[in-house]
Amino acid sequence: MVFETSRERALIELFGALEGRYGPNYECKYYPCHFEGQDCSLCFCPFYPCFIYDLGYIKKTTKGYVWNCKECNWIHEKDVVEEVLSELSSYSRQQLVEEGWLFFNRIVQKLYYGRELGKFIGNAYSLIGCMEGKECEEIEDIRFLAVRLENFEISDVEEMTRLQEFPEGVILIPLLDGDYLFGFKLENNEVKGIKCRLF
Numbered sequence: 752m753v754f755e756t757s758r759e760r761a762l763i764e765l766f767g768a769l770e771g772r773y774g775p776n777y778e779c780k781y782y783p784c785h786f787e788g789q790d791c792s793l794c795f796c797p798f799y800p801c802f803i804y805d806l807g808y809i810k811k812t813t814k815g816y817v818w819n820c821k822e823c824n825w826i827h828e829k830d831v832v833e834e835v836l837s838e839l840s841s842y843s844r845q846q847l848v849e850e851g852w853l854f855f856n857r858i859v860q861k862l863y864y865g866r867e868l869g870k871f872i873g874n875a876y877s878l879i880g881c882m883e884g885k886e887c888e889e890i891e892d893i894r895f896l897a898v899r900l901e902n903f904e905i906s907d908v909e910e911m912t913r914l915q916e917f918p919e920g921v922i923l924i925p926l927l928d929g930d931y932l933f934g935f936k937l938e939n940n941e942v943k944g945i946k947c948r949l950f
């Protein structure tokens with residue numbers, strides 16, 4: 752079978768899993784690509800690209816930016832797969848096909864963090880709040896990334912040094928540099944730069 756896009760493949764796998772085809776795939780030549788006993792149902796993750804740095808990170812390649820999930824074991828844990836399927840089974844297939852990135856991202860935040868940490872800042876949806884709870888310090892510089900997506904694929908990434916008005920559809924995410932995430936916080940209408948240890 753030839754898949755048009757990774758998104759299409761993710762949805763096909765999701766629908767298969769919703770119909771009960773899930774568990775480890777011992778026949779796959781890459782098994783186990785993460786850990787022994789892993790659940791392979793959502794091999795093409797329905798939340799991709801989630802932009803949750805606790806699970807993956809954005810990487811610059813010769814072909815542009817990609818969200819790297821090589822180390823993400825979360826979506827391969829049996830309990831997580833069951834939770835994801837239970838959550839997504841309350842929506843019609845049609846809705847799951849039609850919904851955009853934000854719908855899926857709010858769900859992954861809810862499942863992973865227990866609540867939505869992202870929020871709108873003007874037209875842009877900011878995931879900088881996912882730095883919450885980390886070991887952070889205030890810094891003078893403001894650094895973060897403004898990302899655009901087209902059909903769940905990263906089409907543009909811009910490094911920003913100030914908060915401004917963004918066009919609709921822009922996603923603001925922390926910038927990873929070494930072991931630190933860089934972003935900002937809003938305090939009394941003032942924007943302050945922050946730097947947080949990733950783990």
Ligand code: SF4
Nearest residue numbers: 796799801807820823
């Ligand atoms: S990091 Fe994990 S949860 Fe996020 S998109 Fe990748 S596989 Fe999915």
